[in-house]
Amino acid sequence: QKEVEQNSGPLSVPEGAIASLNCTYSDRGSQSFFWYRQYSGKSPELIMSIYSNGDKEDGRFTAQLNKASQYVSLLIRDSQPSDSATYLCAVNNAGNNRKLIWGLGTSLAVNP
Amino acid sequence: NAGVTQTPKFQVLKTGQSMTLQCAQDMNHNSMYWYRQDPGMGLRLIYYSASEGTTDKGEVPNGYNVSRLNKREFSLRLESAAPSQTSVYFCASQGRATDTQYFGPGTRLTVL
Numbered sequence: 495q496k497e498v499e500q501n502s503g504p505l506s507v508p509e510g511a512i513a514s515l516n517c518t519y520s521d522r523g524s525q526s527f528f529w530y531r532q533y534s535g536k537s538p539e540l541i542m543s544i545y546s547n548g549d550k551e552d553g554r555f556t557a558q559l560n561k562a563s564q565y566v567s568l569l570i571r572d573s574q575p576s577d578s579a580t581y582l583c584a585v586n587n588a589g590n591n592r593k594l595i596w597g598l599g600t601s602l603a604v605n606p
Numbered sequence: 607n608a609g610v611t612q613t614p615k616f617q618v619l620k621t622g623q624s625m626t627l628q629c630a631q632d633m634n635h636n637s638m639y640w641y642r643q644d645p646g647m648g649l650r651l652i653y654y655s656a657s658e659g660t661t662d663k664g665e666v667p668n669g670y671n672v673s674r675l676n677k678r679e680f681s682l683r684l685e686s687a688a689p690s691q692t693s694v695y696f697c698a699s700q701g702r703a704t705d706t707q708y709f710g711p712g713t714r715l716t717v718l
Contacts, residue, residue, distance in 0.1 A: 526705040537696055537709040538649070582649070586705045592637050592656040593664075594707060598648040 498597035523588025610710035629697030637700040638680035
């Protein structure tokens, strides 16, 4: 059974702090990694994708990938109350690249 | 360019009633998906269509049928609704050259 694991939270950080979200995956063949944000009552929206080991930065967001440790993380710098949401980690299914394997999500609360 | 659209947004059914959820995408994507999302269960794949003319079961297909009407449209049918099918249903699409999935706004279904 291929799995993606995330700490369910809630993760609570003060406004302006760095929020760190973590994800581990079991499918060693996975090559594509995604972070989606989901506000309450809304659909998931892509915020970051990463394909190579190392860091990828986009504005206040940094995704980090370590394939050897099967670990992907998302850092949110200068956290804002508008970042309060559930963050879903997804990885591609190496046996079927038309499917993604989803984590259950981490709930983030940024307190003013 | 509307992306992925779903109808209806909300629906209440009685046990045993049938209904069809509609999904359309205007991004010329080959693959389309139906997920359900329940509290604590994350996103679970019901059915997907890797390309026009093909459909395959996901994790939780029982009680559902799908039709890939053309490249743009992918519908999900509940033939005899059960309270266990109360959920939020998301349609998503994915292009040929990418693993990224884009989601519609969702349908909130309640079965009484």
